[in-house]
Amino acid sequence: MMERYDIHRSIPAILLALLVAATIFYAFVEVGFGEAKVDEEGSVSNRFISNSTQETGSSNFVTAVVVNYRGFDTLGEVTVLFLASAGMGAIVSALPAGDKRKRPIPPSLILTAGTRLVLPLIILFGSYVFVHGHLSPGGGFQGGVIIASGLLLYLVIFPEWKAPHKALALSESLAGLSFAGIGIIGLAVGGIFLDNVISGLGEAGMLVSAGLIPLIYIAIGIKVGAEMTGLVARMKGGDA
Amino acid sequence: MMEELFIALWVIMSILAIAMAIHAVLSRDLIKATILMAGVSLIASFLFVLLRAPDVAMAEASIGSALTAIILVLAIRNTKRFEEGGGEK
Amino acid sequence: MVKRTYTLLISIVMLFIAWGMLSSSLEYQEWIAGAVIALALGIALHRLMPEAGGGNPFSRGLRFLIFLIVLGKEMVLANIDVAYRVLHPRMPLRPGIVEVDTGIKSDLGKLFLANSVTLTPGTLSLDYIDDKLYVHWINVKGDGIKDSIEAVQPLRDLVEGAFE
């Protein structure tokens, strides 16, 4: 009954895992997770925690750090994601089409109807997460990935569905452009790339607040959702 | 009282995650390993919630246990399900 | 065409209500954003949604509410049933898969019937083949061929009233 393990072959993997675990433990034993370190005068995190709401208008200071203080890094992250997706698309589309021997069992009516009913709700939840990035946990990356996982469900249930790669690429490019465009607006008006020029608009805690942060997060959400969907659709094969 | 419960939950979840990870490394069946890995991600996202990092928890839950698992399953479907080498199976 | 418009309206309202429950606030900004997003998603995805039947929406909604209440009652009964079967020392089981000709036509009705069959005592929906529902029944009555309609009985009429 039980699967028999072949321990000898796995010894290097186990040793490597132990080594990594020991290193991580050694490196982080001093950090003290969960302890409050905000009482230190002049520390960076202290400054972010106490000032970010007034400076950026965002109640969620993780978002304030990701999109405002470290906005340029985020642009880099989005670019890395784009490069990964594009590279994978290039590799997968160059491969010969896989064999079609293993035809999956077609889904039953209950599954298809259920997916058709649930998918809009999942996409709505993803949009909720990225629209509320500056108020509640989550943001563009999380919301985009939630949308992608909904479309992934659709792709698994309807294997013959051809992902609209052109529309995905278009929305991805437009979202990326609008992110960079918002940055350039900041450069033109405030003199700093990605400067939050209208941060005074609205009061903190409302939906319309935090200036450009929600707009940037909406762009990131659409971009990540489109990228992830395209990536998985290409991985599935078919029309890649 | 609350503090001890918290720590006990923490320790149990961590041990569970480590056990699942070891099982995943040792398993020959790659689909099984993928599912176990998704489970580890789910536990990790729960631990992130306990550590009051809900942002990270959301990303971990959706990426780790949905997207990565599906990408790995698709890759396995196009290659082979069982690891090669060794005598049995 | 009329049915499509009806489905579009229903899906927009459904998405809007879901947004309201998610945000659970009374700020007008939330409601405006929700309306915009629900409208956009509804228009983009209403072709996807299973079609709802026609008829008077209010009586239909009332029937749906009754359906939900009965479903809740059945779920509690189902759990007591599970508890009885699991805790009984000899586990009284008489399982089998039966075939039920439900007579429900619309996709939405079939979905809700299958889901509620899974949640009611002792039954688990397996598949639809040629409009017949196949149900795994934990306590088959008789030989399981003549009385099979009983497996879906408590909720079938309610589903028919609410979705057909």
Place this chain on the structure above:
Amino acid sequence: MIGIQTIIGMAFISIGLLFQFLGALGLVRLPDVYNRLQAATKSITMGAISIAIGVGVIDLSLLPKALLVVIFLMLTNPLSSHAIARAAYNSGVPLWKGSVVDRYGPALKKLQKRRGRS
């Protein structure tokens, strides 16, 4: 001082945990995949719903979200168990030997023959 609200919420959560426990017990005790899925689906759906409602009662501002979670669970949990049961049958997991009747197997065979021909 614990309010009445907290007590009601805790009662809901306890009932939910009891149902979850019974579901897990059924998962261990019952003989085959389909019977196990029966117990697991019903108890785990009900248990999760009960816990969500309990949380909503304790903190009333969370109640709408909890209700949304309930709706979502009632939609998706039966779907997933249906998918598991169907996949199990189609990949050849047998019924328990004490089973009385199986009308699905012949119908499935007929369907496959029809599909193969067309």
